[in-house]
Amino acid sequence: MQAHSSEQDNGESVESMEAEQAEAVSDEKASDKSPSSSSPSNSNGGGIQAEAPSPSKTNQVSESDILKERFAKLLLGEDMSGAGKGVSSALALSNALTNLAASVFGEQSKLEPMSEERKERWRREVAWLVSVTDYVVEFVASEQKGKNGTNMEIMVTQQRKDLLTNIPALRKLDAMLLSTLDNFKNEQEYWYVSRDAEESEKGVQRGDKWWLPTIKVPANGLSEDSRLFLLKQKEEVIQVLKASMAINAQILSDMSVPDSYMETLPKNGKSCLGDSIYKSITDEVFDPQQFLSTLDLSAENKVVDIKNRIEASILIWKRKMNTKEAKPSWGFTVSAEKREMFEERLETILLLLKDQFPGLPQSSLDITKIQYNKDVGLAILESYSRVLETLANTVMSRIDDVLFADAAATSPTKNNVPSAGDEPAEKMSYAANTPTSATLLDFIGWGVEPPPEAQVK
Amino acid sequence: MQAHSSEQDNGESVESMEAEQAEAVSDEKASDKSPSSSSPSNSNGGGIQAEAPSPSKTNQVSESDILKERFAKLLLGEDMSGAGKGVSSALALSNALTNLAASVFGEQSKLEPMSEERKERWRREVAWLVSVTDYVVEFVASEQKGKNGTNMEIMVTQQRKDLLTNIPALRKLDAMLLSTLDNFKNEQEYWYVSRDAEESEKGVQRGDKWWLPTIKVPANGLSEDSRLFLLKQKEEVIQVLKASMAINAQILSDMSVPDSYMETLPKNGKSCLGDSIYKSITDEVFDPQQFLSTLDLSAENKVVDIKNRIEASILIWKRKMNTKEAKPSWGFTVSAEKREMFEERLETILLLLKDQFPGLPQSSLDITKIQYNKDVGLAILESYSRVLETLANTVMSRIDDVLFADAAATSPTKNNVPSAGDEPAEKMSYAANTPTSATLLDFIGWGVEPPPEAQVK
Numbered sequence: 001m002q003a004h005s006s007e008q009d010n011g012e013s014v015e016s017m018e019a020e021q022a023e024a025v026s027d028e029k030a031s032d033k034s035p036s037s038s039s040p041s042n043s044n045g046g047g048i049q050a051e052a053p054s055p056s057k058t059n060q061v062s063e064s065d066i067l068k069e070r071f072a073k074l075l076l077g078e079d080m081s082g083a084g085k086g087v088s089s090a091l092a093l094s095n096a097l098t099n100l101a102a103s104v105f106g107e108q109s110k111l112e113p114m115s116e117e118r119k120e121r122w123r124r125e126v127a128w129l130v131s132v133t134d135y136v137v138e139f140v141a142s143e144q145k146g147k148n149g150t151n152m153e154i155m156v157t158q159q160r161k162d163l164l165t166n167i168p169a170l171r172k173l174d175a176m177l178l179s180t181l182d183n184f185k186n187e188q189e190y191w192y193v194s195r196d197a198e199e200s201e202k203g204v205q206r207g208d209k210w211w212l213p214t215i216k217v218p219a220n221g222l223s224e225d226s227r228l229f230l231l232k233q234k235e236e237v238i239q240v241l242k243a244s245m246a247i248n249a250q251i252l253s254d255m256s257v258p259d260s261y262m263e264t265l266p267k268n269g270k271s272c273l274g275d276s277i278y279k280s281i282t283d284e285v286f287d288p289q290q291f292l293s294t295l296d297l298s299a300e301n302k303v304v305d306i307k308n309r310i311e312a313s314i315l316i317w318k319r320k321m322n323t324k325e326a327k328p329s330w331g332f333t334v335s336a337e338k339r340e341m342f343e344e345r346l347e348t349i350l351l352l353l354k355d356q357f358p359g360l361p362q363s364s365l366d367i368t369k370i371q372y373n374k375d376v377g378l379a380i381l382e383s384y385s386r387v388l389e390t391l392a393n394t395v396m397s398r399i400d401d402v403l404f405a406d407a408a409a410t411s412p413t414k415n416n417v418p419s420a421g422d423e424p425a426e427k428m429s430y431a432a433n434t435p436t437s438a439t440l441l442d443f444i445g446w447g448v449e450p451p452p453e454a455q456v457k
Numbered sequence: 458m459q460a461h462s463s464e465q466d467n468g469e470s471v472e473s474m475e476a477e478q479a480e481a482v483s484d485e486k487a488s489d490k491s492p493s494s495s496s497p498s499n500s501n502g503g504g505i506q507a508e509a510p511s512p513s514k515t516n517q518v519s520e521s522d523i524l525k526e527r528f529a530k531l532l533l534g535e536d537m538s539g540a541g542k543g544v545s546s547a548l549a550l551s552n553a554l555t556n557l558a559a560s561v562f563g564e565q566s567k568l569e570p571m572s573e574e575r576k577e578r579w580r581r582e583v584a585w586l587v588s589v590t591d592y593v594v595e596f597v598a599s600e601q602k603g604k605n606g607t608n609m610e611i612m613v614t615q616q617r618k619d620l621l622t623n624i625p626a627l628r629k630l631d632a633m634l635l636s637t638l639d640n641f642k643n644e645q646e647y648w649y650v651s652r653d654a655e656e657s658e659k660g661v662q663r664g665d666k667w668w669l670p671t672i673k674v675p676a677n678g679l680s681e682d683s684r685l686f687l688l689k690q691k692e693e694v695i696q697v698l699k700a701s702m703a704i705n706a707q708i709l710s711d712m713s714v715p716d717s718y719m720e721t722l723p724k725n726g727k728s729c730l731g732d733s734i735y736k737s738i739t740d741e742v743f744d745p746q747q748f749l750s751t752l753d754l755s756a757e758n759k760v761v762d763i764k765n766r767i768e769a770s771i772l773i774w775k776r777k778m779n780t781k782e783a784k785p786s787w788g789f790t791v792s793a794e795k796r797e798m799f800e801e802r803l804e805t806i807l808l809l810l811k812d813q814f815p816g817l818p819q820s821s822l823d824i825t826k827i828q829y830n831k832d833v834g835l836a837i838l839e840s841y842s843r844v845l846e847t848l849a850n851t852v853m854s855r856i857d858d859v860l861f862a863d864a865a866a867t868s869p870t871k872n873n874v875p876s877a878g879d880e881p882a883e884k885m886s887y888a889a890n891t892p893t894s895a896t897l898l899d900f901i902g903w904g905v906e907p908p909p910e911a912q913v914k
Contacts, residue, residue: 067521071528072589075546076833082593082617084831089532090541131522132529136539160539374541376533 070096070128090379093129094370097380100125101387108391109212110192111398113182126174130384133163136377162254163377166247170384173240177392180236189226190217190402204405215402221410227403234399241358241392248385249354251378257315258372261365268320269313277309281342288348292356303357310346311365317343359393527553527585547836550586551827554837557582558844565848566669567649568855570639583631587841590620593834619711620834623704627841630697634849637693646683647674647859661862672859678867684860691856698815698849705842706811708835714772715829718822725777726770734766738802745805749813760814767803768822774800816850 074093077086086092104122105114114122137157146152158164192213193203203216222230270278280291297303317339354360362370373379531550534543543549561579562571571579594614603609615621649670650660660673679687727735737748754760774796811817819827830836 064521064524067524067528068585068588069592071524071532072592074532075528075550075589076592077546080592080594080614082590082620082832082834084545084547084833088541089534089546093532128525131525132532133539135526135529135533135537137537157537163539375539376541377539 067128070125088374090374090376091371093132093376094373094379094383097126097129097383097387100129101391105391105394108181108394108398111181111184111188111395111402113185114178119178122178126384130167130171130380133167133377133380134159136160136163160377162251162381166251166381166385169243169247170381170388173243173388173392174384176236177240177388177395180233180240181395183233189222190215190405192216204408206401206404209401212401215405217402217405217409219409222402222406227406230399230402234396234403237392237396237399241389241396244385244388244392245354245358248382248389251382251385252366252369255369255373255375255378255382257365258368260372261368262315262319265312265316265319267316269316272313272316273309277306281345286345288345288352291349292352297356300357300361303353304361304363307350307353307360307363308365310350311363314343314346315365359390524585527582545831547831547833548828550589550833551830551836551840554583554586554840554844557586558848562848562851565638565851565855568638568641568645568852568859570642571635576635579635583841587624587628587837590624590834590837591616593617593620617834619708619838623708623838623842626700626704627838627845630700630845630849631841633693634697634845634852637690637697638852640686640690646679647672647862649673661865663858663861666858669858672862674859674862674866676866679859679863684863687856687859691853691860694849694853694856698846698853701842701845701849702811702815705839705846708839708842709823709826712826712830712832712835712839714822715825717829718825719772719776722769722773722776724773726773729766729770729773731766734763738799743802745802745809748806749809754813757814757818760810761818761820764807764810764817764820765822767807768820771800771803772822816847 073080074089074096076082077084077088077092078095079086087095100122104118104125113119136159138160139155140158141153142156143151144154159167191203193201193216194213195202195205195210197214203214205212205214221227266272273281277295280286280294295306297306321336321339370379370382373382530537531546531553533539534541534545534549535552536543544552557579561575561582565571570576593616595617596612597615598610599613600608601611616624648660650658650673651670652659652662652667654671660671662669662671678684723729730738734752737743737751752763754763778793778796827836827839830839
């Protein structure tokens with residue numbers, strides 16, 4: 001027995017007519033914002049729109065229509081069949097933030113302010129996704145003055161601590177990054193030439209960036225002011241980059257390691273690390289920097305591969321130490337102390353790698369953590385910090401493009417041009433003029449407690 | 458390493474100041490709509506609000522703030538810790554609709570239109586929840602005229618069939634119910650007296666409804682017109698009641714039986730039915746009506762109990778027939794034919810019970826189905842039809858209250874007063890003046906296909 005309905009048959013009031021019209025309008029609005037959306041005109045917020053479809057109303061409707069669509073798709077966990085076979089809310093939100101960033105920023109191919117429209121969209125839709133964290137709360141004790149002046153302690157809900165501290169930090173970093181781009185709105189001394197232009201017209205572009213426009217600077221390079229301006233902007237971006245990296249690393253380490261990952265690990269760390277690395281790690285003497293120099297870090301995928309193997313073996317050894325296995329995990333028996341030392345060495349290497357290669361793709365451990373994480377708060381913190389890290393990296397790289405073109409102009413003999421455009425080198429290039437992280441800490445106010453009124457709700 | 462931030466420390470533009478103000482405003486707005494909400498002022502849509510907090514803007518912000526709160530809580534699956542240990546999106550939506558109905562309608566204690574504010578809230582928030590189904594789609598083939606006039610078939614997405622047909626039906630029933638209540642806005646011949654009034658002042662109220670206001674009618678009862686008006690309204694409500702019951706039953710039967718329910722079932726149907734029922738069901742001759750008369754249906758819980766036992770044993774027998782058990786499930790061996798006959802008898806009883814006791818609480822099978830259902834579409838159809846069923850039942854009961862008072866006035870000797878207020882009897886009382894369901898089918902247009910433009914998107 002099935003219930004059907006058509007708009008033909010009746011018993012229907014003028015009201016619903018109005019509603020249908022209003023819906024027709026709002027559907028248009030909704031669909032030009034999001035072509036993918038399929039919203040049958042015989043549904044979708046009939047009630048409210050029936051009231052009085054005034055311009056302001058319909059305008060408002062179209063905003064909440066986009067909002068409804070976004071959240072509906074999150075609720076469906078990307079399973080549009082509705083069967084609920086989709087991903088968790090956490091992963092859906094994480095993917096939504098990643099995709100939003102990709103579609104808004106794409107490849108920021110020039111140093112120029114974002115268009116108002118893109119900026120507005122970014123701010124609005126990030127705010128929507130992040131707003132979910134407003135309702136992730138915990139109980140905390142709070143002092144209250146009683147009528148008779150006595151202090152009493154009551155429990156109140158407040159936003160979960162990690163969100164209360166990190167969300168405002170990320171919002172600030174976000175704002176900094178966008179305002180840095182805005183600083184480039186004024187006339188600059190350099191300019192871009194399409195990569196399709198005449199060879200004679202073309203400017204400089206670092207070897208591996210063929211898909212980007214080329215850059216022209218005055219014959220004898222940029223003025224001192226202009227160069228200092230660029231370095232100052234780069235400074236700003238590096239602050240954002242380091243801060244978002246730090247937050248992202250923190251969040252990822254807060255995520256638990258999925259069983260499915262542990263199951264994929266080999267029995268012992270040696271096979272996982274490979275003989276050479278294993279050998280140097282277990283050597284009596286160990287110099288991290290010297291060790292790094294022995295590794296082949298010429299390409300990202302090689303660095304990631306090493307990172308994967310190190311992360312895996314750390315976990316293998318941890319597991320062994322917990323499950324106090326009788327059978328020795330090494331060719332010979334190793335004391336717990338020794339193992340811990342080896343583990344610390346590996347941790348050091350990870351830190352050094354992270355520091356040298358900021359924009360590095362995620363390791364398989366991180367990817368698996370994100371896939372299996374069910375915590376909505378962590379999902380948003382991780383994805384938000386990750387996309388900010390990526391964007392900061394892109395902007396920094398665009399600044400380096402110009403600095404490179406300038407250097408090329410001032411010293412035409414390529415040999416003493418800084419960082420002749422191989423990715424890792426470029427990524428490292430910020431290390432030089434980076435402030436001590438202390439400055440950074442002060443800057444985004446780490447360790448400073450949020451104001452009480454913000455804390456207690 | 459933890460990232461903290463306070464609004465004190467700086468490097469911040471006027472923009473964020475504006476933002477905080479705007480947020481402060483919108484938080485107020487949000488929170489007087491929903492006291493439960495806890496939204497820290499240092500988050501929550503900063504970006505958009507920073508633009509230009511004009512009255513219209515903030516107004517709009519406050520609507521989307523409520524929207525964001527509702528959907529955020531759905532995404533959290535009611536687990537405000539954010540850990541993702543909450544309920545599925547499907548159950549979260551189902552609960553949201555149930556709670557919304559409860560808080561908007563409460564006990565509709567009088568026959569009077571809903572306040573505009575409650576009506577608006579109901580329409581708006583139902584529209585929000587139901588809008589999720591706009592994005593539950595399936596692929597269907599659609600004929601397209603090619604340039605050269607040839608027909609070609611392409612695949613298009615359209616709303617899932619069950620939603621495409623049932624959602625508009627439910628919206629229509631919803632509208633009918635509200636407009637029926639509106640019909641009572643004019644002066645009526647009966648009036649209500651608070652249950653706290655002087656005994657002398659008090660009017661009539663059916664015995665079991667002590668918590669409701671009493672009803673007074675003119676000394677010699679209502680006028681013929683007024684009585685006919687009431688019966689006509691009751692007619693309308695019964696249409697809605699039967700239609701929403703039919704849809705709800707259909708949806709529940711579409712939901713699969715959870716394993717957890719099957720596991721709780723006893724081995725055989727006999728112990729489940731109890732000897733007496735089992736005996737009459739397995740008798741050679743069986744008259745459903747006569748059988749019903751032998752059951753104790755004096756109270757709701759007794760009816761539900763019988764329903765539970767019948768539903769359980771049907772499933773037990775079905776299971777046996779599938780798993781062709783060697784060991785006979787009855788004291789003696791029973792042929793499959795016999796079993797099927799017994800099953801049909803039980804099905805008949807279920808239908809009769811459903812027909813006699815419309816407002817009956819859900820059986821444990823139904824409750825379990827709803828708990829475990831993961832399908833977002835089914836969840837919304839089931840809960841929406843259920844709350845409409847409940848509301849229709851309440852309104853019908855309020856009409857019966859007045860008819861009862863009228864009957865009492867016209868025939869003071871209580872003995873020939875219809876349905877002297879025992880729940881089941883009252884619930885049955887509509888059966889008399891019910892139209893053939895054919896009328897009903899025509900009425901909400903069952904079997905009529907929705908218009909093509911509604912179908913293909």
